[in-house]
Amino acid sequence: KAKAADRSSVHFFDPQMQVVASLRAAMRQDLYEALRNNQFQLYYQKQVDQHEQLIGVEALLRWAHPTKGFISPAQFIPLAEETGLIVPIGEWVLREACETLAQWASDPAKANLTMAVNISVVQFNKKDIVHTVLKALNASGAKPHNLKLEITESLLASDVENVKAKMLELQRHGVTFSIDDFGTGYSSLLYLKQLPIHQLKIDQSFVSDIIDSPNDQAIAQAVITLATAMHLSVIAEGVETEAQRAMLQGLGCDAYQGYLFGKPCALQDLFMGTQERRS
Ligand code: C2E
Ligand code: MG
Ligand code: MG
Numbered sequence: 001k002a003k004a005a006d007r008s009s010v011h012f013f014d015p016q017m018q019v020v021a022s023l024r025a026a027m028r029q030d031l032y033e034a035l036r037n038n039q040f041q042l043y044y045q046k047q048v049d050q051h052e053q054l055i056g057v058e059a060l061l062r063w064a065h066p067t068k069g070f071i072s073p074a075q076f077i078p079l080a081e082e083t084g085l086i087v088p089i090g091e092w093v094l095r096e097a098c099e100t101l102a103q104w105a106s107d108p109a110k111a112n113l114t115m116a117v118n119i120s121v122v123q124f125n126k127k128d129i130v131h132t133v134l135k136a137l138n139a140s141g142a143k144p145h146n147l148k149l150e151i152t153e154s155l156l157a158s159d160v161e162n163v164k165a166k167m168l169e170l171q172r173h174g175v176t177f178s179i180d181d182f183g184t185g186y187s188s189l190l191y192l193k194q195l196p197i198h199q200l201k202i203d204q205s206f207v208s209d210i211i212d213s214p215n216d217q218a219i220a221q222a223v224i225t226l227a228t229a230m231h232l233s234v235i236a237e238g239v240e241t242e243a244q245r246a247m248l249q250g251l252g253c254d255a256y257q258g259y260l261f262g263k264p265c266a267l268q269d270l271f272m273g274t275q276e277r278r279s
């Protein structure tokens with residue numbers, strides 16, 4: 001009886017929900033095609049130190065959709081995670097990023113740059129993630145110590161022992177870890193202490209209003225103090241103005257990333273204009 005009632009209730013679905021569902025189904029199909037047809041591309045965004053010297057980049061995924069144009073990862077990563085497609089997509093990102101790193105290795109001006117790669121929780125929780133990362137490094141010839149994996153606090157809320165074992169294994173090879181969007185998620189200082197983390201990344205949401213918001217200043221200060229006490233480096237993301245950079249520097253921030261130093265761009269545009277900014 002209950003079953004019959006459930007089945008008939010299908011007819012009363014909100015039509016708007018059906019639209020959303022079919023849009024998602026279409027996008028899911030598109031994501032498969034994207035992977036098969038090489039529609040993904042990596043953009044790179046600069047990371048600089050206190051002296052505004054380039055220290056590395058973050059690889060950011062872009063989807064060049066054949067009809068819809070560029071689609072932001074914020075729009076398709078959640079669906080890619082739900083469908084598991086993030087796994088092959090993430091493997092592609094790792095391979096591509098490592099190939100770029102390997103390319104830089106022969107140029108003394110670029111050989112020390114780090115490459116930060118975003119790793120989704122779903123991807124990191126796969127059994128063979130360590131192998132996947134090492135395979136990308138080996139296949140390209142990139143140096144593990146140039147590779148930095150950006151993970152989020154949500155990963156630390158899952159199976160911590162398992163996460164820790166994988167992180168330690170990757171660290172043993174030289175790979176480093178940065179906690180992305182720090183302060184926005186579940187955070188346990190106990191886990192932070194136990195895990196081989198090298199950097200905290202202050203989330204953009206604390207940076208954008210930092211000039212006018214004493215609360216954001218306090219949060220940024222707390223993250224920087226925490227990082228310093230734990231001998232971790234700290235980078236601020238989403239730095240758009242000199243005033244924001246100066247304030248973060250005053251609070252003791254190590255490194256910066258944001259439109260002030262360059263928007264994410266294609267590899268061939270990455271080093272253009274570097275001289276001008278420096279002089
Ligand atoms: P995220 O890792 O926190 O990356 C920072 C985001 O802030 C990027 O958005 C970047 O373009 C943007 N951004 C950088 N500087 C500024 C600034 O000064 N102002 C403003 N308003 N925004 C700035 P994007 O590229 O759209 O990526 C969004 C998110 O998608 C990323 O956030 C990351 O969580 C995810 N993502 C990107 N690429 C990958 C990937 O290869 N794999 C996975 N799993 N996730 C990715
Ligand atoms: Mg990131
Ligand atoms: Mg971030």
Ligand code: MG
Pocket residue numbers: 181203204237
């Ligand atoms: Mg963010």
